[in-house]
Amino acid sequence: MQYAIEVEQLTKKFGEFVAVDNISFKIPRGSVFGFLGPNGSGKSTTIRMLCGVLTPTSGKGLILGKDIVAETEEVRQNLGYMSQRFSLYEELTVNENLDFYAGVYGLDAQERSARKEELIHMANLKGKEKSLARNLSGGWKQRLALGCALIHKPRLLILDEPTAGVDPVARRVFWEIIHGLAKQGITVLVTTHYMDEAASCDIVGFIFDGKMINIASPKELIQQEKVDNLEDIFITYVETLSGINVHPDFTAIKFLSKADERADKKVD
Ligand SMILES: Nc1ncnc2c1ncn2[C@@H]1O[C@H](COP(=O)(O)OP(=O)(O)OP(=O)(O)O)[C@@H](O)[C@H]1O
Numbered sequence: 001m002q003y004a005i006e007v008e009q010l011t012k013k014f015g016e017f018v019a020v021d022n023i024s025f026k027i028p029r030g031s032v033f034g035f036l037g038p039n040g041s042g043k044s045t046t047i048r049m050l051c052g053v054l055t056p057t058s059g060k061g062l063i064l065g066k067d068i069v070a071e072t073e074e075v076r077q078n079l080g081y082m083s084q085r086f087s088l089y090e091e092l093t094v095n096e097n098l099d100f101y102a103g104v105y106g107l108d109a110q111e112r113s114a115r116k117e118e119l120i121h122m123a124n125l126k127g128k129e130k131s132l133a134r135n136l137s138g139g140w141k142q143r144l145a146l147g148c149a150l151i152h153k154p155r156l157l158i159l160d161e162p163t164a165g166v167d168p169v170a171r172r173v174f175w176e177i178i179h180g181l182a183k184q185g186i187t188v189l190v191t192t193h194y195m196d197e198a199a200s201c202d203i204v205g206f207i208f209d210g211k212m213i214n215i216a217s218p219k220e221l222i223q224q225e226k227v228d229n230l231e232d233i234f235i236t237y238v239e240t241l242s243g244i245n246v247h248p249d250f251t252a253i254k255f256l257s258k259a260d261e262r263a264d265k266k267v268d
Pocket residue numbers: 014017019037038039040041042043044045046
């Protein structure tokens with residue numbers, strides 16, 4: 001099997017603090033990998049190492065067979081990255097944002113115009129080419145950012161919480177695009193806190209305190225853990241690993257005054 005991502009004992013320390021702790025996993029080409037874990041568990045640090053912007057403290061990583069430390073330039077040419085904040089230039093138009101990213105990746109004029117047309121079609125941005133990014137709604141911005149990440153035809157796409165803050169329609173459309181890209185052979189690594197999105201991934205990996213706790217298909221994970229859905233797994237892992245009960249006990253707290261309670265109970 002050919003792998004898009006191969007990670008072996010990857011570790012990142014910030015001083016004494018271990019943000020990513022000896023993780024190993026492999027993602028086959030053309031699959032959608034949902035990288036899950038609570039805030040601060042090490043997802044972005046792992047992604048930053050895979051993108052070649054952070055040097056691992058130890059361990060090894062290959063992206064499409066290229067070493068993330070020794071072959072950073074080759075890795076970047078094969079990789080598209082979309083950050084949580086979409087990395088768009090708000091004062092530039094849709095067209096100008098795409099042009100900017102095309103320039104970064106050195107596309108010539110002919111390639112650039114053909115590619116832009118494809119991406120505007122994919123992102124359903126026809127008619128909005130001259131709109132400022134600032135004036136686009138969340139869903140449009142998100143799809144423009146995806147277009148920018150795809151401008152150089154990368155074979156691996158890394159998306160850091162791409163659907164945070166966009167409405168359900170835009171989320172649905174976005175995921176249809178993601179699965180369409182995977183069908184064409186593009187590998188996708190996506191972080192999300194939405195478990196319905198995670199359930200549609202081919203593989204999900206759960207990271208906690210920098211350690212990879214489990215990695216398998218959603219179906220396998222649900223069978224292994226004998227629960228109904230991924231949300232139950234997420235909560236069970238967090239409770240077990242942190243020792244914190246995530247269900248707060250509200251019964252001891254009175255939110256209404258006695259007078260309010262009496263008024264509510266009055267029947268006309
Ligand atoms: N440059 C840094 N220096 C020191 N600590 C850092 C640095 N970058 C990240 N960390 C710490 O490493 C841990 C993992 O952070 P990371 O951003 O990878 O988590 P995450 O899973 O992406 O969280 P979120 O879901 O909130 O984006 C956190 O405790 C964070 O504070």
